[in-house]
Amino acid sequence: DIMMTQSPDSLAVSLGERATINCKSSQSVLYSSNNNNHLAWYQHKPGQPPKLLIYRASTRESGVPDRFSGSGSGTDFTLTISSLQPEDVAVYYCHQYYTTPHGSFGQGTKLEIK
Amino acid sequence: EVQLVQSGAELKKPGESLKISCKSSGYSFTRYWIAWVRQMPEKGLEWMGIIFPGDSDTRYGPSFRGQVTISADKSTSTAYLQWTSLKASDTGMYFCARFYGGYDPHPFDYWGQGTLVTVSS
Numbered sequence: 001d002i003m004m005t006q007s008p009d010s011l012a013v014s015l016g017e018r019a020t021i022n023c024k025s026s027q028s029v030l031y032s033s034n035n036n037n038h039l040a041w042y043q044h045k046p047g048q049p050p051k052l053l054i055y056r057a058s059t060r061e062s063g064v065p066d067r068f069s070g071s072g073s074g075t076d077f078t079l080t081i082s083s084l085q086p087e088d089v090a091v092y093y094c095h096q097y098y099t100t101p102h103g104s105f106g107q108g109t110k111l112e113i114k
Numbered sequence: 115e116v117q118l119v120q121s122g123a124e125l126k127k128p129g130e131s132l133k134i135s136c137k138s139s140g141y142s143f144t145r146y147w148i149a150w151v152r153q154m155p156e157k158g159l160e161w162m163g164i165i166f167p168g169d170s171d172t173r174y175g176p177s178f179r180g181q182v183t184i185s186a187d188k189s190t191s192t193a194y195l196q197w198t199s200l201k202a203s204d205t206g207m208y209f210c211a212r213f214y215g216g217y218d219p220h221p222f223d224y225w226g227q228g229t230l231v232t233v234s235s
Contacts, residue, residue: 034218050159
């Protein structure tokens, strides 16, 4: 099984500042057949289901604000929120689907306002 | 409009059985996988298992194999998650989510609203 490790576990950022969350996989999630990284990011707020933000490591899901961006390849990935807004307070998870249809999540990163 | 609608909250006793549901609409049920994801109280998301309703191909995460059963009914576009003997440690929120497999998979783009399962004596 592929283990996903996020850092930090929690993060406090001032409004308008940049937030950066990291995710590391225990093995590469770069799928050679299509040259895509099978890595997604979700935002999870209390009382709601998780929301898909990014897939293929860097492709924004339709309707997701462009302040959210994803980067990385192979085993190391980053979710960046360029200018933190109040509504961005949530827990963020990375998810590998390289082992499709199996998958696994990171442990989550709690993002708060400083 | 794509929707996944889950059954309501459950309060059960240890040792009881339970089957919760996730009804899909607005898309071809047999062309997408349906996964179940657990969130225990104050904990993160855990990938439990997944089913392809087209042929009932089912896979389980290592921690859940033998602990739960995932099934699907094509006639009603409904996926199920069931337990035969609940434990207090099964308490949590359970989400279903849609997944597109194949050459260029698309991860969980639509989710159910969640079903809260509480197991307490």
